[in-house]
Amino acid sequence: MTQTVYERIGVSTIINAKGPSTRVSGSILAGEVATAMSEASQHCVDMAVLQGRASEIIAEITGAESGLVTSGAAAGLLLGTAACVTGLDPGKMNRLPNTDGMKSEVVVARSHRNFYDHAVRAVGVKLVEVGISDRFSGAGVRDTEAWEIDDAISGNTAAVLYVAQPHALPELSSVIEVSHRRKVPVIVDAAAQLPPVSNLQYFTGVGADLVVFSGGKALMGPQASGMLCGRRDLIAAAALQNLDLDVRFDHWDPPGSLIDKSKLVGLPQHGIGRSCKVGKEEIVGFLTALKNFSGGGFEQHQEKCRVVAESLYDGLLQFEHINVELLSDCSGPGIPGVSLSQGLVKAEELVKRLQNGTPSVYVDPSLVHEGKVRFDTLCLHSKDVPSIVHCIRTALDLCD
Ligand SMILES: *Cc1c(COP(=O)(O)O)cnc(C)c1O
Secondary structure (H helix, E strand, O other), rough: OOEEEEEEEHOOOOOOEOOOOHHHHHOOOOOHHHHHHHHHHOOOOHHHHHHHHHHHHHHOOOOOOEEEEEEEEHHHHHHHHHHHHHHHHHHHHOOOOOOOOOOOOEEHHHHHHHHHHHHHHHOOOOEEEOOHHHHHOOOOOOOOHHHHHHHHOOOEEEEEEEOOOOOOOOOHHHHHHHHHHHOOOOOEOOOOOOOOHHHHHHHOOOOOOOEEEEOOOOOOOOOOOOEEEEEEHHHHHHHHHHOOOOHHHHOOOOOOOOOOHHHHOEEEEEEEHHHHOOOHHHHHHHHHHHHHHHHHHHHHHHHHHHHHHHHHHHHHHHHEEEEEEEEOOOOOOOOOOOOOOEOOOOOOHHHHHHHHOOEEEEEEEOHHHHOOEEEEEEOOOOOOOOOOOOOHHHHHOOOO
């Protein structure tokens, strides 16, 4: 058998029944997306022109004024926060992450804090946490309320950060209302909120100023891609801190869909977002995946996933001592999967055995405390099913 590019450098591939997480290398690209990236790699373009066209395509699909392809959702958080702090002032852009003399606070509900907000703090701002989510402790019935965000906003507030989840509180619309009343932009981290496909337009539709999506998750774009979409002036400020602008101002002619040159007094040096550089291959791959995802491609892939989930379910039914359940919402809403529980070994132990087996199968361990091991189908090929069944059989020493 011919070796994969990974095997040629001595790296084993895994079966990814975990879903599109970064640590298991994101999703699997549709052939069309991989081809587009390969084709993109064989030509050179002016990156500002490419991002200008990306902005138009993102605007058309999301309903936002403007957009930027980023090297991931976390990069979008960094660039979006920087944009809210500096506006179109190149002097401020040059001084970040030193925020002396700038608005340097970002207000966030305490229950929205998560590991990814490091990308916001990297800009040099301080997170101002509000509310106590005592619902989760069982001691109370409330989460943060919109008035508490209003109360924390001051002349020093650059933005409000909102991490979107179906169960997130307070309601996004109420947060936008209080923030806009105080003229403060709202950044929505919607990295993992696709599907549903309708969320591409939802957050912009309710008035969010900037929205961040991951390209490497269920959108099934390149692993190191994402997008920032929203207000034209903020996207321009983000682009200015991301693009290579080591050019003479009078020679520079940016696309109007991305940056309005007449609003600028000059160009910043390499900005705080330079380390979030995104390649032409990722931009083209992301745009191809975005068009696919929004144009019926997700539903098609979902159908394939459903077939894979059913065949895995059927393959596992033959064994005694295990319970299997077909799931319609595994790593995300509408993403099919299978849940397995059994009394032979601890669920954590099964996760470990599958990971250490040959081939190595990575599963979703988020419900092991309930004794459940879940198999997500988003990153599986139908040919993986017999291997997974075989690996479970070996790991649990089952006979059929
Ligand atoms: C995955 C995720 C991110 C980071 O996305 P990348 O595209 O991997 O940078 C940020 N925020 C949340 C809530 C996420 O789930």
